[in-house]
Amino acid sequence: MSAESYVETPINGPAMEDAPSVEVPLPGVLPSARASPSMLAREAAEVVKPARHELIVVSCYTQFDNLAHGPRGTEAKRSLYTFRLDENDGELVLYSVTTDDSVMNPAFSRFDPQRNLLYTCTESVADAGDIVTYSVDPHSGKLFKIGSRSAEGTSTCYLTLDKECKNMLAVNYWNATIGVFGLDPESGAVGEVKSIHDPNEGRAMKVSHKKHVNHSENDPNAQKERQSDPHSHAVILDPFFGKIAYVPDLGMDLIRQFRFNPQSGVLEAAGTCRSGPDGRSALGPRYIEFHPTLPFAYVVNELSSEVSVFAFSRAAAEELLSSPDVSEAQPTLRLVQTVRTIPEAWPNDMNTCGRIAVHSSGHFVLVSNRGHNSITVFRIHHDLENQGLLSLAHMQHTRGATPRHFQFDSSGQWLISANQDSDKVSVFRFNIATGMMEWTGNEYHVPSPNFVCCMRPQMTIPTRRRPTNTGDAIPAVLSRL
Numbered sequence: 001m002s003a004e005s006y007v008e009t010p011i012n013g014p015a016m017e018d019a020p021s022v023e024v025p026l027p028g029v030l031p032s033a034r035a036s037p038s039m040l041a042r043e044a045a046e047v048v049k050p051a052r053h054e055l056i057v058v059s060c061y062t063q064f065d066n067l068a069h070g071p072r073g074t075e076a077k078r079s080l081y082t083f084r085l086d087e088n089d090g091e092l093v094l095y096s097v098t099t100d101d102s103v104m105n106p107a108f109s110r111f112d113p114q115r116n117l118l119y120t121c122t123e124s125v126a127d128a129g130d131i132v133t134y135s136v137d138p139h140s141g142k143l144f145k146i147g148s149r150s151a152e153g154t155s156t157c158y159l160t161l162d163k164e165c166k167n168m169l170a171v172n173y174w175n176a177t178i179g180v181f182g183l184d185p186e187s188g189a190v191g192e193v194k195s196i197h198d199p200n201e202g203r204a205m206k207v208s209h210k211k212h213v214n215h216s217e218n219d220p221n222a223q224k225e226r227q228s229d230p231h232s233h234a235v236i237l238d239p240f241f242g243k244i245a246y247v248p249d250l251g252m253d254l255i256r257q258f259r260f261n262p263q264s265g266v267l268e269a270a271g272t273c274r275s276g277p278d279g280r281s282a283l284g285p286r287y288i289e290f291h292p293t294l295p296f297a298y299v300v301n302e303l304s305s306e307v308s309v310f311a312f313s314r315a316a317a318e319e320l321l322s323s324p325d326v327s328e329a330q331p332t333l334r335l336v337q338t339v340r341t342i343p344e345a346w347p348n349d350m351n352t353c354g355r356i357a358v359h360s361s362g363h364f365v366l367v368s369n370r371g372h373n374s375i376t377v378f379r380i381h382h383d384l385e386n387q388g389l390l391s392l393a394h395m396q397h398t399r400g401a402t403p404r405h406f407q408f409d410s411s412g413q414w415l416i417s418a419n420q421d422s423d424k425v426s427v428f429r430f431n432i433a434t435g436m437m438e439w440t441g442n443e444y445h446v447p448s449p450n451f452v453c454c455m456r457p458q459m460t461i462p463t464r465r466r467p468t469n470t471g472d473a474i475p476a477v478l479s480r481l
Contacts, residue, residue, distance in 0.1 A: 048458050050113070054409050055141050055455045056083040056092060056416060058425055059106040059120060061448040066124040067105065068155055068174060069215040072401070072421040076447035079103045080120070082141035083444075085454075090414045090427040090440045095141035103132055103145075109453035110159040111136075115188045116457045118143060121156035125174045125209040129156025131181065133189040138457035147189030152196055153177040154209065158234040162262050163242035167194065169235045169260075171247065174209060176200060176230035178247055178258075180265035194265025199230040199249065199256070216402075218349045218371075223282040223303055227251045233302075234287045240295075240314065243321055244332060248275060248285035250302060255285060255310075255333060259326045270326035273333050275299050276308050283308075289358045289365075291380070296388035297333055298365050300341075300356035305348055307356065307367055307378065309337040309390060337389050341367045341376045355405045360412045364435045365390055368403040368417070375406060375417065377435040393435035399443060400424040407452035418449035425449050 060076035061067065078099070083092040107123040118134040129151040134143040153172025160169040168181045168190050176199045182191040206228045213222045231251035237260060238244040245258040245267060253275050258267040275285035276299075284303030291297070295312040310333035320329045342351050351371035358365050358380075365378045374397050378390035398406075400419025408415055408430065415428045415437060427442040 047461050049461055050456050051138050051459045053456075054085040054087065055095070055136070055138075055457060056085050056407075056409075057081070057109060057111075057118060057141075057143075057453040057455065058083070058416075058418060058446050058449045059109055059451045059453075060446060061107070061123075061420070061450055062101075062104050063124075066126045068125050068209075068212065071216075071448050073423045073448040077101075079106050080143060081446055081449075082143065084141060085409055085414065087409065087411060087414070090429060090442050092416075092425070092427065092442065092444055094444075096143065098143055100145055103130070103148075106132070107450050108156075108158055109451055110161060111453055111455045112161060112165055112188060113456065113458060114165065117146075117188045118453065118455070119159055119161075119168065119190065121151060121159055121170060123155050123157060123173075125155050125212075128152060128154060129170075129172060131156065131159065131168065131170060131190045133187075136455065136457055138459050146187060147184075149181070149190050152179050152193055160235050160237060162237060162260070164262060167262060167265055169237070169245065171232045171235045173231055173233055173250075175205060176232040176249070176251070178232055178235055178245075178267060180260075180267060182265065195267055197258070197267045197269065199232065199252075205229045216352065216370075218303055218352050220282075220349075223284075226284070226303070227253070227282065232256075233285065236288055236290070238312070238317065238332075239290050239292075240312075241317060241321060244270075244317055246288050246297070246333075248288050248299060250284045250286055253281065253283040253285065255288065255299060257320075257329070257332060259320060259329075268326050270320055270329040271331055273310075273331040274335070276301055276304065276306060276338055277335065280304070284352075286353060287356045289356055291358055291388065292360065292362045294362065294380075294382075294388050296336075296380075298356060298358060298390075300353045300367050302353045305341045305351050305353055305369065306338050307341060307365065307390065308335055309339075309388060310334060311336050311388065339378065339390050339392075342369050342372045342374070343395075346372055354403055357406070357408065359408065359430075359432070361432055363432070364393065366406070366415075368398070368406055370402045370404060370420075373398050373401055373403060373419075375403060375415075375437065377437065379435055394437060396428065396437040396439075399426040399439060404449075405451045407454050409454050410456050416452045416454070418446075418452050420448055420450055423447050423449070425452070 078097040080098040082096040105123040106120040133147040155174035157173040158171040247256040276283040283301040286302040354368040377394040379393040400422040402421035404420040406417040429438040
């Protein structure tokens with residue numbers, strides 16, 4: 001399960017974050033071999049639990065002139081805003097903003113709940129992106145920068161942690177490269193590069209970053225230029241084995257598949273499949289998401305404003321993973337349906353799709369429409385005859401322009417939309433039974449918001465048990481329950 005899809009049911013009751021606590025190593029980090037008896041006793045007297053509150057981090061564009069697309073909002077002076085969510089009414093309270101102006105255009109974030117680490121990547125067509133690691137204070141929401149390294153490519157746009165949280169996979173949109181980076185076993189910071197895959201195979205890009213069309217446009221001329229070169233847009237790992245990587249290539253209308261070796265970090269190219277029906281062009285696959293339990297994947301095609309539904313073949317996946325040569329591997333995904341995300345009468349060149357998400361319940365797929373300024377909700381069918389297929393359930397205006405991204409809180413009941421071009425973050429109540437979205441009236445001014453990351457951090461809670469049989473016992477501290 002990826003860090004982004006981490007789900008934890010909220011616990012009702014008084015908040016634990018006000019209880020006194022003593023700093024200890026983060027979960028997942030082995031204690032030092034030189035740990036003192038008092039430190040070990042302190043660790044034994046504390047427990048680590050998910051917090052009862054949820055933190056929401058919204059990232060912002062801070063510089064427009066080096067982006068592939070053209071935001072129409074306000075350049076932000078602060079790159080990351082941290083809110084606390086009130087799970088009773090969907091209200092957000094601003095807790096923290098970053099003050100480090102060296103992090104420019106953070107555009108995608110990934111949270112590791114076991115370490116309380118937030119990873120974010122920066123977007124620029126002119127310069128190599130950075131992958132920045134922050135430690136999250138679970139009490140205040142303050143972000144502490146603990147590391148940064150080059151993503152080895154331009155316009156970095158997607159991050160994925162592998163199953164063991166030992167590797168970070170990163171995608172660079174502009175030059176299309178996919179990188180695998182090791183994670184420091186102690187701090188969790190992104191370390192040295194293990195491998196880089198270049199779909200261009202070293203060839204120069206046809207379109208210069210110094211002169212290009214606005215990638216927010218979707219007319220035939222813009223489509224033609226955007227699809228002159230490969231443009232990788234995401235990377236995810238299959239949820240069954242965690243060893244097959246899928247990369248939507250917006251420029252080539254393909255889903256690339258790779259065999260991923262978690263030990264070496266090497267990606268082996270293992271064939272492709274089209275992101276939509278044969279004979280079609282200007283599809284523009286942007287993101288791919290798997291169903292939490294069914295063998296189906298959902299691809300949002302940005303340019304054609306469509307979702308393609310794929311059936312996953314476990315047999316083909318097992319054959320790929322066991323094959324001595326994967327270069328001629330069969331596709332593990334088979335197209336079974338394509339559905340439109342905007343009304344039939346709405347002009348296609350006035351919209352591009354943004355985010356796609358599969359609800360944690362497994363009953364809905366949601367897609368944001370930039371231009372139509374809406375989120376479309378599809379119901380996922382579970383009957384055997386139509387299993388995995390989609391039908392329209394609801395369409396909701398986002399109360400703002402260009403919903404580049406949206407995210408659910410961990411309960412799946414609150415949806416937060418980042419409306420990039422109107423400098424607004426909007427909150428909706430989501431009906432898990434019907435798929436209906438209800439406007440809460442809660443909206444917040446955030447300059448050029450581009451991504452929403454929901455986090456339920458780990459809290460260190462003192463227990464009532466006094467440590468015993470230590471040479472350096474510490475006073476017992478009672479937790480407030």
